[in-house]
Amino acid sequence: MALVNQQRSLYPWLMKDYVALAKDFSNNRLHHAVLLSAAEGLGVEQLAQRLVELIHCENPNSNKACGVCQQCLLHNSHSHADYYFVSCLEGKAQISIEQIRQLSKKAQGTGLVSQKRIVVIDCVELMTESAANALLKILEEPPAHVYFILTTSKVQHLVPTIISRCFKVLIASPDIRKTHGWLVKKTQKDVNIGYLSLLGNSPLKALEAIDNNLLPQLSLYVESLNKLYVSWANKQFNESFCHGVDVVELFEKMQKDKAINTNIDFLISITQRFNQYVLKQQFSIESGSQGEELLSLALQNSLATLSPKALIHFSDRLVSLNRILSQNSGVNISTQLGRYINEVTENIIHSKEWRDD
C-alpha cells in the first residue's frame, strides 16, 4: 500500500491545478487537449501522470485514482496499452513527424483495455515544424475518447495554432519560502535559501543539486564570481581575478566532474542569474525576497562603483554563450567564457567605450 501511495503522490505546488483539472474531469468538462505549461524543474510530468491515471481509473475516489482497479494496476506496472507517451528520443534534439504519425495511428484505433485512450507529449515544444503540423491536424479533428496532455517549459516556442486548440494551464512557480520549507523537510538539511534563487527557485533542480552534492561547488563558484565583480568594481586587478581564472576553472571543473554531472546551460543560467541580481542592485530595483536572499548569500561587498554597462555587456555575452552552445559548433564554452570575462576586464582597465555588437 505504501508503494501505491508513493506512486499516487503529487508535489504540493501542483496540487491546486490537479484538483481543478480533476474536478473538470469528474464533471465531464475536461478538454480533450490539455496543455500544461510550467517552468523547468517543477515536475509537471508528475501532474500529467496523475491525470492519466485518474482518467483511466474505474473507481476514482475523491478525485484520485483508486490505485487498485485493473486500469490502475496496468499503470502501476507501466503496461497500459491505451496510454501513449511521446518524448524526444535519446540522442535526438527534436520530436519527429514519424513519432506523431505513429501516435496518430494509435489514436485513430480502438481502445484495447479501456475505451479512453490517452496521449502524453512531453516537452511538446521540441516538435519539428512538420510534426507540429501533423499534431495540429489531429487536434483539429480529435478522435472520440482520446485525451491529449501536452507539457512544456517553453510555451513561447510553441506555434500559436496548437496553443489555441488546447486548454492551457499555466502552473505557477511556488513561493520561494514554501519551496525552501519543502526542501529542508525533504533533505533534512539546512539549505541556504540563496541557492534556491540561483537555481531559479526550482525545487527539483535544487533537490538534484543537493543529492549530487553540488552546493559546496556552487558556493565556491559564486564566491569566485563575487571576487571577480569586486575587482571589476574597485578596478583593482590581480592576475587571477581580473581574467576570471578562478571562475573559468570552477566552471570547467563542475562541467567535467562526472559525480556532479552538471549541464553547461545550467552553469550559464546560474552565472546569468548572478549577473542579473547584481544589475538589479545597481539600478536599485526592488528585487523582492529572492534577490535579497541571493545577495545575502553572495555579495558581501558593495559593488556600487561597478558600471551597469559592464554588467549589461557581460549579460549579452552570456546570451551569446547560450547561442554558441545551442549551435553545437564545437567551441569550448569555458574557454569562451574566459574570453568574455577578459573582454569586460580589458574594457574596464582601459575605460573603453562598450561595444554594442
Ligand SMILES: [Zn+2]
Ligand atoms: Zn483505479
